[in-house]
Amino acid sequence: MSGPDNLGRRFVYAPGFFKHDQLPTGPDKGFRAHTFPEFGILDRSYGTNDPGEPALTQWQRFEKHIRHLNAADPQKDQYRVLLVARHGEGVHNVKERESKWARLEGDGTTTWLDARLTEKGEQQARDLSGFWKEALEVSKVPAPDRHYTSPLTRCLQTARLTFADVPLPSGNSFRPIVKEALREIHGVHTCDKRSSRDEILSQFPEFALEPGFSDEDELWKPDHRETLEERIPLMRQFLHEVFQDAESTFISLTTHSGAIRALYKAIGHPDVWVAAGAVVPIVVRSKSSA
Incomplete structure (x- = not known):
């Protein structure tokens, strides 16, 4: 399904x-990807590696290679490394195992309209925070140049709990940009209807909303569930924006299972399903269609 924007x-x-x-x-194979040590980077050599640099970690060698590729021909092929997190377990994940609840807003005691994290989901996000701290210090994973997140509360919570106290280099502050393109596949299920602009800014003032972010959710429909194919054009537009930002090579995304699968389709990646609270890395190449 990959193709030009x-x-x-x-x-x-x-x-x-x-x-x-x-x-x-x-999921028919009984598998969902979890976070690998060092994000699962392969132990390999690169043409840009200097034999006199044995002290470099595998991530430092990889970073040097990616930056070399981007500098080789800025007008042609470019690369971005997406570190894609799926939000921690949400209230809706628990209730939707009972399918009758998916279209409702709650059960009388709990609401899952724009579902929040469960206690388990909050702990998964804190675990990711610890993982990131070790990855930055020990493996020398580059700190994200930019953070993007879905506007749904469970992702905003996950991003905050993951990065709020992760030490980032000077000038590389945690101020995520909220993007509609990264929200869950929407429609019918009430857990995927987002809060209003004012509610988001009130609860998450350190986040930045993308230009044109509407006051109310104008995408969610009660009678139509968006398909992965319908999301692809918006995902390609998001990728175009990512690649327009020449200063950002390593990018953190906090998003959802369905949105990750739509991203896969947009770039021709295998459909590897991701567990709640896990991070998977994706290298995306931008090629001119000319």
């Missing part, structure tokens, strides 16, 4: 860097 760029995933690319696909 309406601005003449083609986005494809670049394999051969992470274990995650080689994992089983789909």
Whole structure:
């Protein structure tokens, strides 16, 4: 399903860097990807590696390689490394196991309209925070140049709990940009209807809303469930914006299972399903269609 966007760029995933690319696909195999140590980076050599630099970690060698590729021809092929987190377990994940609840807003005691994290989900996000701290210090994973997140509360909570106290380099502050393109596949299920602009800004003032973010949710419909194919054009537009930002190479996304699968389709990546509270890395290559 990968193909050019309406601005003449083609986005494809670049394999051969992470274990995650080689994992089983789909829940029918009883598998969902979890966070690998060092994000599952493969132990390999690169043409840009200097034999006199044995002290570099595998991530430092990978970073040097990616930056070399981007500098080689800025007008042609470019690369971005997406570190994609699925939010922690939400209230809706628990209740939707009883399918009758998916279309309702609550059960009389709990609401899952724009569902929040469960206690387990909050702990999963805190665990990710610890993982990131170790990855930055020990593995020398580059700190994200930019953070993007879904506008749904469970993702905003996950992003905050993950990165709020992770030490980032000077000038690399945690101020995530909230993007509609990263929200869950929407419609019918009330857990995927977002809160209003004012509610989001009130609860998460340290986050930045993308330009044109509507006051109320104008995408969610009670009688139509968006398909993965319907999300692809918006996902390609998001990728175009990501690649327009020449200063950001390593990028954190906090999003949802369905949105990750739509991203996969947009770039031709295998359909590796992701567990709640897990991070998977994806290398995306932007190619000119000319």
